[in-house]
Amino acid sequence: MKLRYLLPLAGFVVPTVGIGYGIVIPRSCIAGVNDLTIGFAASIVGACATYIFGLRAALRDQQR
Numbered sequence: 001m002k003l004r005y006l007l008p009l010a011g012f013v014v015p016t017v018g019i020g021y022g023i024v025i026p027r028s029c030i031a032g033v034n035d036l037t038i039g040f041a042a043s044i045v046g047a048c049a050t051y052i053f054g055l056r057a058a059l060r061d062q063q064r
Helices: 003-024 035-064
Strands: none
Touching: 003 035
């Protein structure tokens, strides 16, 4: 696995976290640490895990 394979993931995570936690959530009624902000973080972590597991599976198939 090369570092450049993770660049699309960073291109998704960095703006999502920046916009979500920097702009949207502080200005909304769900500001602060609560179930909704933790759920948002969990969805980002889940997307990262899905990307990494999918990438590993694709690289494994390519080697065969």
